[in-house]
Amino acid sequence: MIEHAKGRPDRLPKGEQPIAEVAADRLDEDGRHAGRLVLTPDRIYFFDDEHLNGSHDDVIDHTRFQGAEVTGDDTVGVLALTWSGPLKVYEGNTIELRAFKEAIDDQLNP
Template sequence: MIEHAKHHDRLPKGELPITEVEADRLDEDGRHSGWLVLTPNWILFLDEDHDSGHHDDRIEHTDFQGAEASGDDTIGTLAINWNDHGTVYEGNTIELRAFKDAIVDQLNP
């Protein structure tokens, strides 16, 4: 996992990162580079190109409905569902699977 402390000022007040991974969000607007960050209460996507947070994802743990990781040796995907919404993130297969496992560990101690 990669440490990107310069974006930690965009975390919800009082939240500290448990783990994070570099990923691209894939959506109707295209591909957005950034970081998936897991905190004790949130799963966040911090868009690297928009410091305002306008394109960030903020998923509260209570809204989380599930995640599925897949991929091969070259590229992986992580689909996260919450409140009947879903987003697909793309990145390193091993790191995305580890991020998914961290979510499961955090939500099911």
């Protein structure tokens, strides 16, 4: 996990400051989408690296967030995010996804 992401901050809306970032693939009915998850003080973003126009990005507002769970083995993990919308599932490095979930927990439950 990258703390205070240096990735591509130009994809964040003005005023949003990254807290944590992790490379992840979104898994959905359309297949696998490579990208990255970014935690900010107000939202969780998934930026799809294949569609740079933002049409396949996810934006989860903290007020609509309900929970996160990480499962997996030593190498491949799955992060499931629940919110007042469809379940979002991301796959990546288990250790990095756990650290990202801890950052979410720290941000939402100080």
